[in-house]
Amino acid sequence: MTQTILVTGGAGFIGSHFIRYLLRTYQEIRVINADALTYSGNLFNLRDVEKDPRYEFLRVDLAVREQVEKVFAGHRIDQVVHFAAESHVDRSIEGAWPFIRSNIIGTHHLLEASMKKNVDRFVHVSTDEVYGSIPYGKADEQTLLAPGNPYSASKASSDLLCLAFHHTYGFPVVITRCTNNYGPNQYPEKLIPHLIRQAMKNQPLPIYGNGQQERDWIHVIDHCRAVDVVRLHGRAGEVYHIGAENPIPNLQVAKKILDLMGKPHSLIQHVADRLGHDIRYSLDSSKIRTELGWAPTISFDEGLEQTVQWYLTHAEWWASIEQRRAERG
Template sequence: MRVLVTGGAGFIGSEYVRQRFDADPAARVTVLDKLTYSGVEANLASVATVPGYTFVRGDICDPDVVDQVMAGQDAVVHFAAESHVDRSIEGAGPFVRTNVLGTQVLLDAALRHGVGRFVQVSTDEVYGSIGEGSWTEDRPLAPNSPYSASKACADLLALAHHRTHGLDVVVTRCTNNYGPYQFPEKVVPLFVTRLLDGKPVPLYGDGRNVRDWLHVSDHCRGIDLVLRGGRAGEVYHIGGGVELSNHKLTGLLLDALGADWDRVEHVPDRKGHDLRYSLDDSKIREELGYVPRTDFTEGLAATVAWYRAHRSWWEPLKERAERLLAHREERVPR
């Protein structure tokens, strides 16, 4: 199977590519990535010399580039996206352009070239916030941030291509990912790298917001199950089964780094901050046999250990992440 992976130099996309070659050294994978601030080609260094691997630097919004890389592909796994909620609140334009227009360009090219399957990788955030229970895949979409709204639009476009044109589309929606190679603007690597450097960490509001945590390796195994066995036109949830408040997660990271709560700075909550996300993933478990394999305690410890051991990876990126954080904090009313 020849697979086009968009955003394959990012955190989740690169894990998917590495997994694919670990499972099948003879796999054929083309990565299309613009290498924006969070895309790191070094994430793919371990597969760079594999004969079936091809890297193309390009924008999913560029029809000519997309047309060239789409030709001859059997499937598309679409990770490429602007994904940081805070930045979407500051300015929605790049999110609409990449997440909506870019997805449309890819879908049109996939249809034109007769691609066999298109996997739209999405997020639990498209549903908004849920106080109790868990969302099932038929829950109406109710996004609350520009980021989640742009992903909801992309999901609907993908499903519309299935219903209108018969394109073999499947959509996956996941919970919060953690693991190695995550750009240090997201909460786990941000907190870990700042604590390693002896700096304070910013906790939004009172820290009551709850998220379900999913190791990136489990997420990518779930995506591959959907690619190979999911039903066309369907949505599949991929969860980790570990719900934590941000306050609890902060405590675990402080403990892991031997730090005290005096290292925590409480900052004003962000606009429209969803209180809780929770996915019911029984569908993928029952239909495709998905079960997360990574114990959260072990996975978090391994993630912290990875950042301890890989300063050479994250230190060059840290200045970018810190600059983004400082810019956001300057714009938050005190």
């Protein structure tokens, strides 16, 4: 029987790749994309699938209970993969409310509606940032949560709500926690597309503090494959880490981008550090590798080169971002 999968946040960076991945990988599938189209949601990210009869877009704000209930009232939904969130740390430092609203309240509404309708699998997509800074070594799935900024605190809160729904009601939730993603279609406030954009314009590449903060970068397609493996085979109530296990300082990322674009390192400009900046994130991803047989396939050097090329050759995508910004005022 054809399964219907509700993907939330499918107009965003990772969600749009995941929807494309589902439609390309499975013939017998229906995908509903529920997205509020906030500043980072962009339907242009899905222009190649929007006419696919197996795909449907619904504009839904998860923080409004009635809107969530309406989705479930109008459709038979077998599984939920939950990407929708406010996702940018800097914005959460400026104001936490949108993060509490979308990431905590929105997740709660989605959990309640999904449980009421006996959804048989709920994948909650989370982040390595819930552990706070890991100055050395790697966090495993048993490491205590210690989020260091409002974004990661809101994600940790939604993770705990999901686990509580499993523990209390036996609701079949699985959580993934992934490291930093990069690839095409990423909203250009995020480090890699922002640096590429600045280099394209020969403008300074701002780097917080000394640039020694380390992040473990994973290509978005490797992340999507992992989320799908967890959707299919992950054990309910479990957390699975997804990572490349190769943390790199931000300064080195900036230098690699400039090298790929044939631009001088002198474009790098150190700026005042982010408040409460976590120095290092690093995950042990051996559980998903041994239990579910997943492994990343794209090295950072290869993926970064492809990604730089993509941003250099997709003027129409940059135009769609400008258009969205103009529409929103």
